[in-house]
Amino acid sequence: MSDRFRLTLAQLNPTVGDLQGNAAKARAAWEQGKSAGSDLVALPEMFITGYNAQDLVMKPAFHAEAIQVIDQLAQDCADGPALAVGGPWVEGTELFNAYHICKGGKVTSRVLKHHLPNETVFDEVRIFDSGPLAGPYSVGNTRIGSPICEDAWHEDVAETLEETGAEFLLVPNGSPYYRNKFETRLNHMVSRVVETGLPLIYLNMTGGQDDQVFDGGSFVLNPGGKIVLQLPVFDEVVTEVDFERGPDGWRALEGPFTKHPDEWEQDYRVMVEALRDYLGKTGFKKVLLGLSGGIDSALVATIAVDALGAENVRCVMLPSEYTSQDSLDDAKQLAEALGVRYDYVPISEGRQAITNTLAPLFAGTEADLTEENLQSRLRGLLLMALSNKFGEMLLTTGNKSEVAVGYATIYGDMNGGYNPIKDLYKTRVFEQCRWRNDNHRDWMAGPSGAVIPDRIITKPPSAELRDDQKDSDSLPDYPVLDGLLDILVDQEGSIADCVAAGYDHADAKKVEHLLYISEYKRFQSAPGPRLTKRAFWLDRRYPIVNRWRDNG
Template sequence: MPPVSPKGWLDPRSELARLAENLCEAKSRGNGFRQIAFPLWPGAAKQTETRGKPEEGKPMADRFRITLAQLNPSVGDIEGNAAKAFAAWQSGREAGADLVALPEMFITGYNTQDLVEKPVFHQTAIAAIDALAAQCADGPTLAIGGPWIEGASLYNAYHICRGGRVVSRVLKHDLPNETVFDEVRLYDSGALGGPYAVGNTRIGSPICEDAWHPEVAETLAETGAEFLLVPNGSPYYRGKLETRYNHMVSRVVETGLPLIYLNMVGGQDDQVFDGGSFGLNPGGKLAFHMPVFDEGLAQIDLERGPDGWRIATGDFAPVPDTWEQDYRAMVESLRDYCAKTGFRKVLLGLSGGIDSAIVATIAADALGPQNVRCVMLPSEYTSPESLEDAEALARALGTRLDNVPISKGRDAVTETLAPLFEGHDPDLTEENIQSRLRGLLLMAMSNKFGEMLLTTGNKSEVAVGYATIYGDMAGGYNPIKDLYKTRVFEQCRWRNANHRPWMAGPAGAVIPERIITKPPSAELRPDQKDSDSLPDYPVLDGILDLLVDQDGSIADCVAAGYDHDDAKKIERLIYLSEYKRFQSAPGTRLTKRAFWLDRRYPIANRWRDPG
């Protein structure tokens, strides 16, 4: 792990220096690096003349300025995204930039999923880029991501605009087809191509996934690229920054070229794009690092010397630790989900337990306490401590707290069903009526007040179905859907000890200590504890990590020291609850195995590990 400062920040320069040193040593030994001379592809000579030839009559420049636009697009808001791009271009023109660069698929927003296949949508996006090129005729070159059509083929492209028109297009070659990405079914793969010219400078732009593999960057280097500019739509997951560093240092070591990595920011459904754009000089030395999660423009200068271009040293934003990055991702995803779907306020059921406490805190930090309604829905099983804890939390956060007892409603439902249930003993059905009644009341308030209902189930509960469908699973978004219960406890402690300028909620220990330390309970029957139905959370989460996050087996669980019967029980619950997850609200993606696009399993499934 990189060095950690007293404030919990990581220094990316130290980590990148270590990676570069290891990779340079490996290259010198010939280990793990492909040294390939690529043949020219059909039409390469013609393409190089139009795309990579320096402009005639231009003197060789010794300085090249790029305005990097680390911005937050909205999927489908083509007009709004174009306006953001134009504003960035204007800033670049005022700063004397030679090139203004925006991220991958910026004009449409990202990830578009199947929307990009709709003809009227991609035609509108392409027309918007043409209009933007005309609007940006007098000033720096504009580079922007968007779709492109050639014949019957749809491409993920990078459009290079100069002099009022699109003068070049880079077509993405390596299409990701894993986790949240389905680009193989959406786009055609572009041919390996050469660099494009801006003035007398030739630039290679591997698009996102193209820079995670060697062939595109090597081809660009061999066909005359002087540095690499990599536009990305790269979403966050825990540890993603280090993964990016590894790949980009590899490209720099292989090609010997400077590399600028440009990423977008902002939430889109379950995904959060975390920015963190950076530059690397030959040898892997970090030249600058933009903040994670924040929108911003950076003026990046390159200087030409005897050994070619080098990125001038710029600012180095600190990189927060994992706890802060996870929490920021949950805040930003909720904030953008509301902004991009039209909600200004949210509500949630506040039980006095830890899950609803952290969700209420995330909501207050995302939208401001004045835009969060907490609702206590007690029954006779609700403990006085839970009522006190819920009130203390709402008071500390500054949110509204409504108290809506459910006993009369539950009695009415029970009476209505009594003739049908006669002769049957009370069981889980009656417990679930309480949860579903709470869901009904919360959804009624959501309809009446126009406030989006948040769900509060953690990843441990979502995994094993320890939640009531059409009850506490009702709602529009779940910020902690990919956060295991054991991490919920630690995340609460982190938030109590830390406050940042991007948090709209108050500073201090807003989550009462008793909420964090008391045994978790759904409080649907007397003296109920979660441990009555499930293994203790450290055991449960350990087994889930193996079975879900690592795609392991029952044998793997046993080898790790877990009880065989516990592992079999958890596996059974995971498969049985698939239908619940299929109908659950979207939520913030924090790992590479989040429930939704990362892990897609059949609902009707009779497979069980024979181990």
């Protein structure tokens, strides 16, 4: 009986729907494993289709082609190590999330996912059928159990595998990022190791898909829960891990250990990677955005440059008579520090033309929010014209606080194809800017140093749609607003919870009201990267028409 086993882990970034491209990545990883003398090359959950592919997987033509691609991949990888890759499988009328084990030119085993997540961003109960609890598969004379992602968060699958002879657990994952998720993953996996007494390999994918970013961070645990290998977050890595069999069974040998960065760096990396992959996977090369001289557009511009390089980012200042000189100076200073193209497009003439056009219809009425929003909508029109003309995707710049309470103009500053800071509360926007000014990493395409002028960070936020306007004229101060939103949105708390936390009852009721009446805006808003477990879109799904209010 062999006393050594070499496993190649392929922590890679698939693209949803790119069946041949994903298969090519799998083949390249297999070739590396073959050269390294591996016994098995493993890829993540649903790697062939990309993840999370949502209802696309249910399309018969799509999942049939995906299965054909896996069969061809098995044939291509006949002469060498076994290959384990995630993809769909059909039996009769049932569709499964499966892990395909390929050896000798064919698929010799399939593991079918048993526990289907049906929470947060996952709708697997809608898409897949539940597979049975089953035993391990063999690679050579070694028996391996593969709980697929959610299966490893429950004790029954791993317990069944251990009882039926599994010698170690290989867990393929499509696990997307949210802040501080690694500890949750690690705690679950340690529990499986303690319960079964088996080594465990946690293999995650990387890369952005719409709002989700898969953060990698794959690791290997020996019995007792000790981490003996830890891969970096967000980076694509193909590496080997060796096992030795002793009197107590298989044990993984020490491998590379990469320390993970703190939550500020990980959040920023998510925003960068999400934008980079969203552009790369949809075929866009360049972006543009309106640069107001405020902090939100400053952060988005910096993220865009770090993701794509300054040569692929256009910033446009669209001033009106209400735009302060400080904003003009700050926007230009930021653009120069980032090295981006900077266009200056005053809107006063266009605004006056629109005002004149509407004057007969508005006769006898007082100027109000309507006239303020004309500025925002004119800016949106001009930015979309530039986007259409030059093929540059427009980025929108609303933070989570504004998105939550509707402090944005639909068909105006909400225009855009992607919003990198959609899940970042305003108070965190300030801190994230300070973090970026103080830190630079090799995955950033932008310049090092304090690229965001200090005055942008310290001055009172303002939409500058009327004289002396401040955000605090319409909203509670951002520390109060964000504290209330954390309770009402992230914790799904009540008005009573807000009051118990020390907030004013009237403020809580106002924020709750704004939150509910803004649902229609969020329904039409651009996607953006998920940083928390309660991001707007798939994590939080509320009706647009909703008369209920908390009377606490």
